[in-house]
Amino acid sequence: MYSKELVRRQAADIAAAVPETLTQFRCSVCRGVFGSSAELQSHYAVEHPGAVPPAIIRLKLNGCLCEALIEPYWTLQRALQFRFGLTGAKHMCNRGACGSCTVIMDGRAVLACMTLAIECEGKEIQTVEGIAADTKWRPLVESYCRWDAMQCGYCTPGFLVSAKALLDKNPNPTEDECREALSGNICICGTYPRHATAILEAALKIAKGA
Amino acid sequence: MADLAGVNGQREQFRVVGQRNLPGKLSYALATGVAKFGIDYVLPDMLHAKFLRSPYANARVKSVDIAKAKDIPGVADIVTWEDEDIKALNNFGESNDSRRPWLDNIADQEGAEVAVIVVAESEDICEEALRLLDVEWEVLPHVVNLLEGRKEDAPVIRPQVRDAPMFGAPSAGGPTNPPKRGNVAYANMTSGDMDAGFAAADHIIEYDLYMPAFASLLPNPSGSVAWWFDDPYYSEGGKSLHIEGAVKDKNAISMMYRLPPEKTVQEGLFMGGKYCDWGRRKSQEITPLLAKRTGRPVRCVNTREEMFDVIMKQRYIHLKVGFTDDGLITAVDDFSIADGGAWGSSSFGNVGDMTLGPYNTLKCHNINQHMEIVDSNRYLMYISGQHCPFNWDSITVALHMIAEKLGKDPIDIARLNLHGPTSKDDPDPVPSFEACVKKGKDLMNWNWHPSGTKKLPDGRYHGMSFRYQMCPRHSFSSYSCKLEFRDGEVHMPTQGPLFGVYAVECNAMVVAEELGLEYDDVKIDFDYREPFTPLGGGSDGTTASAWAMKECANILKKQILEAAIEYAENPPMPGAVSPQPGPFKGLTADDLDIIGGRVVLKSDPSQGVPIREAAFTSELLAITDFDSQGVPVREAAQKNLFATFYGHPPLSLWATGEMGKRLDTMNTAYCEVAVDIEMGEVEILRFGVAADPGKVMRPISLESQIDQVMFFSQGCQLLEDFVFDERTGVKLNNNMIEYKKPCILDVPRVDREFLETRAGNAAYGANGISHSLANTHLVIIAIHNAIGVWVDPPATPDKILKALGKA
C-alpha cells in the first residue's frame, strides 16, 4: 500500500485527471447545469441577480492544458482543490505564513493561498503531484522519504515544492541556500534539520542523472 | 526491569531494529501530496456546513431568527440547538465538567461554535447566511486573566460543580480538596512533614515561574466530510455511513450515531500532527447528521483561526524550596494557578502533575502541592501536557537556583537529590542517569559557570542549562496484535488512520527482526477494520506495542516452523507442482530457525528452504494447468497461518502510580545560549540531548521526536504566547502571522547522543522518549545563567531589556 511505484502512478494519474475542456457550466447557487458559459451568465442575471457568476480560468497545470469554472474570489489553493482535484497544495494558515500551499507558477515558487485563481489565467503551474510524477524529480521524493523529512507530512508537499523551485534555479545549492529557500515553510512537527540533508542528497543524484 | 517478560527481550544481535534510512511506509504518499487529510476531501454534489461562532468571550444566545438566512438561495439546511436532531446527539468527548449538550446556546470563548449550523452549496453562502441570522446575544462577564478570575469578587462564569477534577484525587491521608469557590477548583496533595522539612533546611528560596499558553497548532485544520450509502455487505438497519476526517477512531462516530461499527467506514489513513491532542472537533462529528438531513455529502472544516488550539495551559507557579548546605532538598511547597479553560477542557497537565510528577524522582518526601484551577473563557483545551507535563520545570528551575545559590554545578545538585533506581528511599545512583550525564557532559563540553560570569569573544553573555527527566513507561493498555503468513508472505494488518509518528514502521522492524526477514518483507496492510493500532504515547507507546508485536511474531514463527515440519512429514502426492519440503522430518520447531528469509536447521543453517516455500500442505488445489503432454497440473496448497497476541509489557508505571518512583531509563537535555544585553536578543547556540531510550528502535524517528520537542521548547520560551484583549476577552493572535512559530532559520543545532542501557520494560528493553524531553524553562534557565536575571517566557528582547533595567 502506498508503495513508491504506486504513489508515483497515483500522482501521475491525479495530475493528468484535470478537466481539459468544460462541457458543463454549473450554477454555484442552485446547482443548475448549463451547456455554455453564456447560458450560465444569463441564468445568473435572471435568477441570481445579486450573485457574482463564476468565471472560467485556463491554465497549463502540470503540463496539461485545462480549464475550470471558479468563483472569481477564490484563491488558487481553493481552485486546485475544488476544481482540479489537486490536494497537494495544503491549507495550513491560509494567510501566506506557512508555505504549505506552495506551487510553482511560471518558474517561481508562489503561495497558492495568497494568489487569486482568476489572476492565474494562462499561467503555467506545477504542483507537487506534477513534480512527483516527473521521473527527473524522483530522487528528490526518495531523499525526502529516506531521510524522514516529515512526521505528520502535512507541510511536506509545500517543502518539496520549495526545494524543487530551488533546484530549478540552483542545482548545486549549499546547506545555507537550502535553508534560505525553505525559510517560508513552517513545519510544526519540527522536521527542519532533515530537509537540507534530503535536498543535498537529491541534488547530487539529479546531477548524476540517477 | 528490562524486557525480561517477553520472548527474545534480551536479544543481542540486531539486523533490522536500529537501522537508519528505512523509509516510512506512508512517506511517499505524504511527500507527494497523494495523502489526503480530512480537510482535503471533495465530493461531487457536496454541501458545506458552518457553525455560528461567538464574537464574545462569554455569551448566551437568547434567541435566533433564521428566516432571512433560510431564504438565501443556496442554503440547504439550518439547524439550531433547539432542534431534536441536535438534542439527540451524544457527547462522547473528554469532559472535565458536568456534561453539556452537544450544541447549546452558551458560548464560553470567543469563536466557540454556538447555537446554529448552516448548510449550503458553498462555504461563502454559509457565511452569508450566518451574517443574516438575527441573533439576540446576552453578553456575560468573562475571565481571560486568571489572576483576576481567581479573586473572590470576580464574576463567576460557570456555575457547575468541579470539586474533584480528573487526575486530581487527593492523596491518601492528604488534605481533601476544598469545594469549588467562585471560578476556582482545587487540587491539593501533601506528603511527608512540611514543617520538619523546612526546619531541616539551611536555606529556603522562593521563586515564581510563569508558563505561557502554547498553541500546538495541529498542522491540518480539522474537518470531515460524510455521506450515507447502501452497503451491500451490511444492508440491515438502513444506510451505512462513510466519513473521512473523523480521524482518531471512527468507532466514536459509530457510537455517536448509534451505528454498529461495521456500518461506519473511514478509509483515509492520514490524520496529521496530533501532539497528544486527542479531541475531536465539532466539525469532525456533525457531518453525518447534516448529510442524513440533506441526503447529500456534507463537508465541514475549520479555518486556521477557528482551530488555533492550545496544548499547554497558562500557569503561574510559586515555589518555596528548602535545602541543606550540600544542596539536598528537604521540602518543596508548590503553589500554582492553572488555567481551567472553557467548559469541558481537559484536566491533563493540571492536577495530573500532582501524582505523576518529577517530585517522585527526588529523595525528598516533604512535598506540598496546592493547585488552583481557574475556569476561564480563554480556550477549550482538548488535551494538554505534551509540552511540559508534570511540572518538570519547577524542579529544573529549583535545581538551578540551588546550584546558583551554592555555587555548585546543577548536575551535581541533581545527582544528590535523585533517588535510586528502585524507590524514593533507594540511596544508590541511577545508572541510566549517570550514563546520560557522562555522555551529555562530553557532548556539551560541559563546564558550568555561575550566572553572568562568562562573556563570549563577541561580547555577548554565555549561558548554559541542564535538566533530567525519566523516559516514561507508557504501556497503559493492551494491544490486539495479529500477523498473517499468507501465500508465503508475512502481513501485519493495522488500522489507520495514523498520527505523525512512525509507530507502525517500528512494529514492522521488530516483526522482521524476529522472523528473520528484511524490513520490506513485512507487508503492512492498512485496513480501518483491523483492531491493531500502535498508537498511544508516542515513542513509549510505540515500544510498548512493538513489545506486543514481538510476542505475536514469535507465535507466528513457531507456527511457520511447525508448518514446515508438517509439510516435510506429509509431502504432496507425486505429480503435484509444489516446492521441495525442507529436510525437517522428525524434527521439532526447536530444531529450526528462520534466517535470511529461509527456514533452516539450527544445527546447519545452510540447509533449509525459503520461507515462501516452507508451509505447503499435502492437499492439492484444483487443476491449474496442463503440461506439454496434456496431463493436468495440480498445485499443492499453501498453508496460511494466523497468529494473534493480546497484551502489553508489564509494569506500566503510569497505571501503577509508580511514575518517578522507579528510575530505569532517563534522559538529559542541555542548552547553550548567547545573550546580547544591548539588544536583548537571545541566540540558542545549540541544544544537546543525551538520552537513554533503553534501546533505539528506529533512530531517525527518535531523532525527529527530539527535534520536535526541542523546537516546541524553543518556540514557547522565545516566541510564543497566546494574547487576549482583557477588556473584550477576544483572542488577538490566533493566526500564524501574529503567533509566530520557529522556522528553519530560527532553529538551532540539536546534538544528540543515545545510550542503550536496555533497562526499559518494552521491546528489547526500550522505553521510548515521548513527552519526556519537552520543557518550558531550559532556555529560560540558560538565559538566567547568562545574565543573572529571570525573564518569563517567551523571553522576547523587550522583556530581556526590561529585566536588565534597560527599558
Ligand code: FES
Ligand atoms: S496555507 Fe498558504 S502560506 Fe500557509
Ligand code: FES
Ligand atoms: S511534518 Fe507535520 S507539520 Fe511538518
